Amino acid sequence: MKAIGYNQSLPISEKASLVDIELPQPKASGYDLLVRVKSIAVNPVDYKIRQNVKPKENEYKVLGWDTAGEVVAIGESVSKFKPGDMVFYAGDLNRQGGNAQYQSVDERIVGHKPKSLSNSEAAALPLTAITAWELLFERLAIKQQHPDSKERSKDVILIVGAAGGVGSILVQLANVLTGATVIATASRENSAKWVKTLGADYVIDHSKPLQNQIEQLNIGQVTHIASLTHTDSYLDSYVALLAPMGKIALIDDPKSLDISKLKLKSLSLHWEFMFTRSMFNTSDIIKQHHLLNKVSDLIDQGYIQTTVGKNLGTINAKNLKAAHEILESGKSIGKIVLQGF
Numbered sequence: 026m027k028a029i030g031y032n033q034s035l036p037i038s039e040k041a042s043l044v045d046i047e048l049p050q051p052k053a054s055g056y057d058l059l060v061r062v063k064s065i066a067v068n069p070v071d072y073k074i075r076q077n078v079k080p081k082e083n084e085y086k087v088l089g090w091d092t093a094g095e096v097v098a099i100g101e102s103v104s105k106f107k108p109g110d111m112v113f114y115a116g117d118l119n120r121q122g123g124n125a126q127y128q129s130v131d132e133r134i135v136g137h138k139p140k141s142l143s144n145s146e147a148a149a150l151p152l153t154a155i156t157a158w159e160l161l162f163e164r165l166a167i168k169q170q171h172p173d174s175k176e177r178s179k180d181v182i183l184i185v186g187a188a189g190g191v192g193s194i195l196v197q198l199a200n201v202l203t204g205a206t207v208i209a210t211a212s213r214e215n216s217a218k219w220v221k222t223l224g225a226d227y228v229i230d231h232s233k234p235l236q237n238q239i240e241q242l243n244i245g246q247v248t249h250i251a252s253l254t255h256t257d258s259y260l261d262s263y264v265a266l267l268a269p270m271g272k273i274a275l276i277d278d279p280k281s282l283d284i285s286k287l288k289l290k291s292l293s294l295h296w297e298f299m300f301t302r303s304m305f306n307t308s309d310i311i312k313q314h315h316l317l318n319k320v321s322d323l324i325d326q327g328y329i330q331t332t333v334g335k336n337l338g339t340i341n342a343k344n345l346k347a348a349h350e351i352l353e354s355g356k357s358i359g360k361i362v363l364q365g366f
Contacts, residue, residue: 026050027366028125029342030085034076037349042075043342046085051121051129052098058106058132059098064144064364065123065340066091067348068152068190073278074118075349089122090115090300091360092130093138093148103132105314111138113317115152117303124345126366133310134303136317139324146331149360150194153332154320155299155313156276157195164274164295165249167203172328178204183239183247183266185231186254188216190360191276193223193332195251200224201328206244210235216358223330235262247271254355257282267292334359340366 028048035042053059071088080086093113096106106112114135116123138147162169167180182199186192187209199207201224209225211217212232221228229238239247246268252259257279264286267273273287274295284294302310323329335351337344340363348361 026126028085028087029089029340029345030080030087030124031075032080032083032085034079037072037075037346037353043346043349044085045342048085048087048125050127053103053129054100056102056131056133057100057129058096058103058112058135060092060094060112060128060130061097062092062094062123062126062128062340062366064093064148064362065089066148066150066152066190067345067352067361067363069352070118070152071122072349072353087121087124089124090118091148091150091152092116092123092128093144094123094128097127099132105132106135106137111144112136113138113147113151113321115155115299115313118300119304124340131303131310132314134313134317136314136321139321141325142331145336145362145364146333148364149190149331149333149362150320150324151317152299153190153194153360154198155316156191156297157198158316158320159299160191160251160274160276160295160297161195161198161203164297165251165272167199167205167249169202170204172201172323172326174204176204177206179245180205180249181208181245181247182206182249182251183208183210183235184225184251184253185210185259186252187211187220187225187228188213188358189253190332190357192220192251192253193334193359194329195253196220196223196225197329200226201323205249208239208242208247219358223332231259235259236265239266250274253277255279260286264290264292332359333362335361337361337363339363
């Protein structure tokens, strides 16, 4: 089967940083589905692994943790899917990624693809939707409510870096499924417009001091912060902004954080990493299957939308290198997708 991989960690400008290869087609056993890959999306985790994880000697590493495709075979323990089902999922960092024509994936982290979306539109969602959902409802523990509820809460959530992949779905989930007031940050006019369209109540500029901008909104203290980028740079601002007993959830990789600053206000810090359940085969791994199905229903019922920012065409090394380059620049809006071989 066709695949795209790398056998040495190189800058994306190097010809061999990602290459077109041929690999044996995987098989499905146990809880695995064998999926014919139709579309993929690209995430920062792809380039971080490419930069930092060296493949085993004489082997290629295949990246890709956002996939939409068709189930073509199932393992003997599978009970939730059948051949012909259209699915979407993020997969497992311990296994081959989705940058290949076929992929084996555990059914317990797979959802039924939204019927109203194309494969490319669906591929934009799994990793960021799981991350945003777990961050919002498990790490920050914000109360979830029915999307038709008009009840407002006293929660005020600040989403820093809201125009990116995770932020684009997080803004929507917070708007639709909570009673919180949503403050999103964006530093450019087009990204500010994007997050406002997705449901942010207020948009502020994260390239300027946060506290003055939020105080001018006159909506009270922030109770929850979703820190999606540059957490180390903003920590002092977070401590100043948050109400006592407030919560911070982050997804990035700061080199160091002085958490002693959180003590006086009894603030709490929570890391969200959506691969934890699959990497450690946790007892509640099935939650990601249920979560993706809920997201699929919300999409098909018109409550939330896909977050595609750019479609770069066919799945091949050339186009994937372009996707990595855009993500590494830090200036992408929404998700980058590719489709077909």
